[in-house]
Amino acid sequence: MFNLKQINSQESLDDPNLDIEIRKKIFLELDSSNQKLFVYYFFLLYFSKFLKKNFEKGESVKILELGSGSGGLAREMLKRFSKEYKIDYYIYDLDPGILEWAQSNCRKKGFECKTILADKNKMGNFQKDEFDVIISLHTLHHVHPFSVLEELFTNAVLGARKGLFFVDFHRRFGHLFFVKILSFFSLFSSSLLLDGKKSLERAYSLEEFKKITDRFKLIFEFKLFFWNPYVIIQCSKHDQ
Numbered sequence: 001m002f003n004l005k006q007i008n009s010q011e012s013l014d015d016p017n018l019d020i021e022i023r024k025k026i027f028l029e030l031d032s033s034n035q036k037l038f039v040y041y042f043f044l045l046y047f048s049k050f051l052k053k054n055f056e057k058g059e060s061v062k063i064l065e066l067g068s069g070s071g072g073l074a075r076e077m078l079k080r081f082s083k084e085y086k087i088d089y090y091i092y093d094l095d096p097g098i099l100e101w102a103q104s105n106c107r108k109k110g111f112e113c114k115t116i117l118a119d120k121n122k123m124g125n126f127q128k129d130e131f132d133v134i135i136s137l138h139t140l141h142h143v144h145p146f147s148v149l150e151e152l153f154t155n156a157v158l159g160a161r162k163g164l165f166f167v168d169f170h171r172r173f174g175h176l177f178f179v180k181i182l183s184f185f186s187l188f189s190s191s192l193l194l195d196g197k198k199s200l201e202r203a204y205s206l207e208e209f210k211k212i213t214d215r216f217k218l219i220f221e222f223k224l225f226f227w228n229p230y231v232i233i234q235c236s237k238h239d240q
């Protein structure tokens with residue numbers, strides 16, 4: 001079984017010293033685990049409610065996805081919503097090689113997205129209302145230190161005309177139990193499980209997220225699940 005006592009450090013996915021082909025392999029595993037564990041399914045389920053609340057059917061929706069990895073979420077989003085809405089989709093990540101690869105992964109499945117290269121030390125430098133919605137999956141816990149996460153929220157609130165929709169882990173009591181269960185069933189490789197463990201250790205607590213969101217004159221909703229360590233953080237500017 002996977003050893004939970006391995007050292008705590010940065011995830012392999014963020015490690016610029018790790019060969020890009022190895023990172024691509026881990027990203028593809030993550031994409032496959034997102035499918036197997038219904039992570040995309042639940043993201044799309046809750047995001048469809050967010051879309052219904054904020055947009056009319058057939059309306060244009062300009063979406064920016066922060067930390068797009070393999071482009072798996074982009075593919076699923078475009079597959080699910082392109083018929084109902086006019087989706088203009090942008091992926092945003094740190095490595096130009098990974099971004100191009102993610103874009104080509106989407107193209108291979110018949111979906112088009114545009115790329116924006118991120119700057120590791122300056123999380124998002126968006127124009128006011130540049131996008132309709134800014135989203136992310138499994139990305140917030142990669143954004144350290146805390147001051148950069150604060151900067152990310154400030155820039156995303158500015159850059160998103162209609163709102164934000166983030167899905168991530170949050171750090172709470174017993175959070176590593178989740179990885180232990182996954183490792184028990186041997187569903188994933190040890191490198192993905194190790195990244196999962198590091199992710200849960202680096203995840204922000206609910207209190208930390210609230211410390212940031214309380215500073216805005218906007219209502220942020222938090223949805224938690226007792227059976228897993230995910231949190232959905234959403235804000236519809238329209239309501240307020």
Ligand SMILES: C[S@@+](CC[C@H](N)C(=O)[O-])C[C@H]1O[C@@H](n2cnc3c(N)ncnc32)[C@H](O)[C@@H]1O
Pocket residue numbers: 013014030031034066067068069070072073092093094095118119120121123136137138139142143
């Ligand atoms: C765990 S992966 C998530 C990939 C994808 N969203 C998924 O769930 O399969 C986190 C992603 O965030 C990206 N990332 C980390 N820090 C970032 C930053 N400061 N700006 C943009 N992207 C960043 C990483 O390169 C990586 O692609």
